[in-house]
Amino acid sequence: MSVSYGKTFASLRAGADQAWEDYTRHAFVEGLCDGTLPRTAFLHYLVQDYVFLIHFSRAWSLGLVKSETLDEMKVCAGTVDALVNHEMALHVQTCAAEGIDEETLFTAAEEAENLAYTRYVMDAGLQGDFLDLMAALAPCVFGYGEIGARLGTDHAEPYKDWINTYAGAEYQEVCETVGTMLDAAVARRLGDDPQSSPRWAHLQNRFTRATELEVSFWSMGLRGA
Numbered sequence: 157m158s159v160s161y162g163k164t165f166a167s168l169r170a171g172a173d174q175a176w177e178d179y180t181r182h183a184f185v186e187g188l189c190d191g192t193l194p195r196t197a198f199l200h201y202l203v204q205d206y207v208f209l210i211h212f213s214r215a216w217s218l219g220l221v222k223s224e225t226l227d228e229m230k231v232c233a234g235t236v237d238a239l240v241n242h243e244m245a246l247h248v249q250t251c252a253a254e255g256i257d258e259e260t261l262f263t264a265a266e267e268a269e270n271l272a273y274t275r276y277v278m279d280a281g282l283q284g285d286f287l288d289l290m291a292a293l294a295p296c297v298f299g300y301g302e303i304g305a306r307l308g309t310d311h312a313e314p315y316k317d318w319i320n321t322y323a324g325a326e327y328q329e330v331c332e333t334v335g336t337m338l339d340a341a342v343a344r345r346l347g348d349d350p351q352s353s354p355r356w357a358h359l360q361n362r363f364t365r366a367t368e369l370e371v372s373f374w375s376m377g378l379r380g381a
C-alpha cells in the first residue's frame with residue numbers, strides 16, 4: 157500500500173482480511189474508476205449517501221462528546237464541519253445538476269443497508285467509549301482515502317469530481333490527521349501494546365463489521381443501475 161494512515165489503522169486493516177479488499181476494490185469502485193458505472197447507480201448512491209452523511213455527522217458529533225483531549229475534540233469538530241459545510245455540497249451540486257433538489261435528498265427514504273450502517277456506528281459510540289466509536293468510523297475515513305490514493309487524480313469524466321474529492325491532497329491530509337489522532341487515542345487508553353489488550357478483539361470486530369457494511373453500501377448502490 158502506498159499510503160500510510162498510522163499503525164492503528166494498519167493493524168485493523170490487516171485484521172479485517174478479505175472484507176477490506178471487498179470494500180476498496182468493489183465493482184462499484186472499479187466502475188467509478190473506468191467510467192462504466194451507470195449514471196442511475198451513481199445517483200442512487202449519491203442520494204443515499206447524502207442521508208448517510210447526515211447520520212455520520214451525528215456520529216462524529218458524538219465523538220466530540222466522548223473525547224478526552226482537546227486534540228480529539230479538534231479532529232471531531234473539524235470532521236463535522238467538513239461534512240456538513242463542505243462534503244455534502246458535492247452531493248447537493250451533483251444532484252441539483254440532475255434535477256434532484258435538496259429537499260428530496262433530505263427526505264429520501266433510507267435503504268436498509270444505509271440504515272444498518274449508520275445506526276450500527278452510532279450505537280457503537282453510544283454503548284462504548286471513544287475508541288469503540290472510532291473503530292466503527294475508521295473504515296469510512298481510511299477506505300475512501302485508500303480508494304482515492306489508488307485511483308489518483310488523473311481521470312476523465314464522468315466521475316472525476318467524485319474521485320478528486322478523495323484523491324486530492326486535502327482529503328489525504330485529513331486521513332493522516334485522523335490516523336495520528338487515532339494512534340494517540342489508542343496509546344492513551346490501551347498503552348504501547350494495544351493488540352494485547354483484552355479490548356482489542358472487540359475493537360477489531362467493530363472495524364471489520366463496519367467494513368462489511370461499506371461493502372453492502374456499494375452493493376446497494378449497484379442495485380440502482
Ligand SMILES: Cc1ncc(C[n+]2csc(CCO)c2C)c(N)n1
Pocket residue numbers: 205208209212235238239296297300330370373
Ligand atoms: C458510504 C460512505 N462511506 C464513506 C464515505 C466517506 N466519508 C464519509 S464521512 C467522511 C468524513 C470523514 O472525514 C468520509 C470521507 C461516504 N461518503 N460514504
